[in-house]
Amino acid sequence: MRSWTIEEWRRPGPTARQRRSDLWTGFAVAAVAVFSLFLLRSTGYYHSDHAPAIPEQIFWAVVTTLPLAWRRRFPDVVAVVISVCFIIAQVRFSQEQMITTYALFAAIYTLGAWGPDRQRARIVRLVIIAVMFAWLTVSYALYRDIIAVSTSDASGELPQFWSAIFVGYLQNVVYFGFTYLMGDAAWHSVWRRHQLEEQAAELRAAQEAAAGRAVLDERVRIARELHDVVAHHVSVMGIQASACRRALTKDPEKAVTALTAIEHGARTAVDELRRMLGALRASTPVAVEGPGAGIDRIEEIADRAREAGLEVHFGTYGEPAALPDSLSQAAYRIVQESVTNTLKHAQAGTLDIRVRYLAGELELDVADDGRGGTGAGSSGMGLIGMRERVTVHDGTLEAGRRSTGGFRVRVRLPYSSTVGSTA
Structure with missing residues (x-):
């Protein structure tokens, strides 16, 4: 005009x-x-x-x-x-x-x-x-x-x-x-x-343009959440189903364990979907991510990866700091997506998950010894979601093949040591 x-x-x-x-x-x-x-x-x-x-x-x-x-x-x-x-x-x-x-x-x-x-x-x-x-x-x-x-x-x-x-x-x-x-x-x-x-x-x-951008941002956010939440559980369920099929006649006890893990993953995925759909139907803004999805639950991701058949090494280093809820949830989703990519594409046998509390920074390091990489290239939906989360928190993301083989995702997210979690 x-x-x-x-x-x-x-x-x-x-x-x-x-x-x-x-x-x-x-x-x-x-x-x-x-x-x-x-x-x-x-x-x-x-x-x-x-x-x-x-x-x-x-x-x-x-x-x-x-x-x-x-x-x-x-x-x-x-x-x-x-x-x-x-x-x-x-x-x-x-x-x-x-x-x-x-x-x-x-x-x-x-x-x-x-x-x-x-x-x-x-x-x-x-x-x-x-x-x-x-x-x-x-x-x-x-x-x-x-x-x-x-x-x-x-x-x-x-x-x-x-x-x-x-x-x-x-x-x-x-x-x-x-x-x-x-x-x-x-x-x-x-x-x-x-x-x-x-x-x-x-x-x-300007209001119409902002409303249009808000709708687009919301659609992207929903797509990212669906990918991060559902894809992870479905990938684990797929690997467990494959293990169950192979062990059904040879090792029935192991097959039962795999079926139990599949049942747990299915229920968790349904609960996550129900929570997100409830947030979408709500007349007032509702946070899609619940308080349970935080950095303190990253070890559960490692446990599910072990149940899927990977040899997982998990470690937390440094003095844990109180993090804002948004940063804690972003860390959880980044590790979750990295593990999902490993399960879906890497054909890995070993997975290494490290959480480091540095001076004013949270470092997340997820590496595997697989051959498939992300399976989606640098433009994969998972990496896009990770980049968006990292950008929101002014962090840095490194993702690529390792010289010794396998794929590695390393993220650094700055935080203030004076800010505590409200969870």
């Missing part, structure tokens, strides 16, 4: 309703001007021996006010036309000078409030005002004798003639200055409303 500057912005034209309103206003003001003309003639205001016939005075009253019917559609043209007709009417001594004066002010105001080109609107208004003051000066010079006669009964302390001229200038400065400033104020009010509407539209667009 383009952001307009105050000089570049163009106010939208009048609506159909506003144009109809202006049309009726123009005709109404013209009718009032004609009525005012007859009233002024009857009271003797602005009477002059040089006044034209009544039809011409009606003509000047109409042409000076009727253009208001198009004041918002063509504000600059209307202002110029009314100004020219106003001066000509005064030159011709038309007696209607009250309503036509208001029409002139309305035209100048409308140009300030609705002029599409701000620079042109400013210039046209200043030129009109300058011409009006020039005409005022000329009229004072041409009709000095009339002014002197009209002020002959004055009783003030200042010179009569110059006081009358000063009053005339002062009135016009106030009238024209007020009209000019009010027009600008109206235009700026609409400009500020336009800015607020633009900002509101940008805010709505």
